[in-house]
Amino acid sequence: MAENQDGQDKSEDPTEKKKSESRKKGQVTRSKELTTLFMLIASIVGIMYFSKDMIEAITAIMRNNFSVERDVLFHSEELFIHFKGELSLMLKALIPLFILMVITAILSSALLGGFNFSGDAINPKPGKMNPIKGLKKIFGTNGLIELIKSILKIMIMGSIAVYFLWAAKNEIYGLSEEPFPGAFIHSMELISWQFLLVSLAMIIVAMIDVPYQIWSNTKQLKMTKQEVKDESKNSDGNPEMKGRIRQKQREIAMQRMMGDVPKADVIITNPTHFAVALQYDPDGSGAPIMLAKGADLVAMQIRNVAQAHEIPIMEIPPLSRAIYYSVEIGDEIPAGLYVAVAQVLAYIFQLKSGEVDESKQPDMADLPIPTEYQR
Template sequence: MAEESGGEKTEQPTPKKLQDAAKKGQIARSKDLGTAVVLIASAASLLIFGKMLAIAVLNIGQRLMRLDQKDIFEPNSMFTAWGDAGRELAAPLSGIFLLILVASFVGNTLLGGFNFSWEAAGPKASKMNPMQGFKRMFGLQALVELIKSILKVAVVVGVAYLLLKLFFMDIMALSLMSEPNNIESALYFLGWLFLGLCASVSIIAVVDAPYQLWNHTKQLKMSLQEIKDEHKNSEGSPETKGRIRRTQMQMSMKRMMQQVPTADVIVTNPTHYAVALKYDQGKFRAPVVVAKGVDEVAMHIRKIANEHKIPVLESPALARSIYYTTKLDHPIPEQLFAAVAQILAYVYQLKMYRKGKGSRPKSLAKDLPIPEDVRH
């Protein structure tokens, strides 16, 4: 029973599941919402540019119905007339088409946002499968679309009847009006009738949009096991993460050990801690920790130091303080400047003595000046 309950898709889709679905072109879309926005924009554009369009149509009609004597003997008069007609219609039609173009983009991205998927655009064998086609034709989604279509027809027919009944006397009065008022009024009534019909379609869109969101989420719901598997795949299994951490540590350790030969001195505990210090007066304002470690790592640092004849000095308190207060490739804190300065001075004097340029330095002080707040 536990396995069965784990397989039930009761959980909301994760952001990764939604993102993967979007890459495949599976997003919430409402065709009715896009259609309603385009139709309403078309009606609005007709109301906005209707008067300009009516004047253009009237001018074109007068131009084409008028035949001057010069037009009879002019072979290009027909082309000139069509050019005039195009110029008359350019402004109103451009405005109408621009509004419809913007509305088509906005209406189809209101739900689900803008999304383009090459995977969705590519051919799919399932779309050519007759059995899959029958399932789509007689499935739940097809039934919902059929019900919506019936409702749309019923709503549009009902609203059309009410609008025609409301404007019937005004429409009949158009025959008594003179031009261009009759054309302007006809386009005005046509725009409002069209807008009313389009608004009726928006009723279906208001119902369809939430349904499409709900249906999209339902299709992408996940089981608890799927969420666990997704988290495991995205974060990686503990074994894989452990191997990655070990590899990173090994690489970091290798880089650190490569810096030991560049150090000026190694300060030890003497067995448990070891820190390698490098001081370049022209480059650093303070000595920098190029390597540090405890136990086996400390022993390896001392081994490399002995191979490259780097001075190894015992100062347990200072070694612990530097180890716990300073990160790799970072300068030591100001509180340790005095103690480290004595270490570096001793190393410098020791180098000069070995080169025969000075006397043997005095033994390093056991109690170096280390403030209590940096002691460990």
């Protein structure tokens, strides 16, 4: 099992952040053997498809160069113009093949790790030029595996190439007896078939190399349990700091809520365990709103603020519990509690207008509270 410099086992799978950082550094899964396989296949397809144009271009070049006039050979400017035309003719025949090879190289290399360009990977680093690290790569596990793959490729591809040459020896010998254009076309066909068989051998090597490269890259990205904890801490924040932030947020919310209590029309209590502050705008179109609520010490603070601002406090335990558990701060009273709250507010507004005396508070112990709101 892999270990880091502190001797801890890298037993944890890499996180998404670790994978993202490795991609930025250019560390992605790549298989040279897979790229080689597709490059061979593309070269074969290109030779087969563009062979006619290439043969015509080569034939024209050979015909023109074997019939160059003497004056041209001894005149540098004329000779340059002559070969410039021949070079242009050859490039026109080879450029499609080159384009095919470039596209294949780009797409095949991106099959495993996807498209990824990293400036960090091409930056010169002293560690990359360290000869000791280079020797470790050569004589280490990866170097041994690369050596085994190279030997395997040579054995498989060499055996197939030798077998093909042996099987096609009569055709190869017969090329010397064929006329030039036909012999050239025939030789191109033989080369294409040999490349095809060799590339088929590369399938075996690629099937071995691809899983190994995926496993090797994942192994290099493995993390220790401490690294996972540190990353989680850095990503999510220090738990102690997060706790202090949450505490501060609660304090700010509490201050804001207490600042809204003086705006309330009435405080309904349990009387000591719960307290809720309600506000109602008779000219508005909405239902009464709960400005604040609290239990125990918070309820006591709400009552103290209410007394300081001479806000009416009514002890109605069933209604205070119903509102406390069913309404959030800033929300309207639910429809099921409209009747009960309306009776309380009606008394409060009569009290403010002087229509009733505070000493004649009606008995509100039996307010209509639906079963689903009773606590």
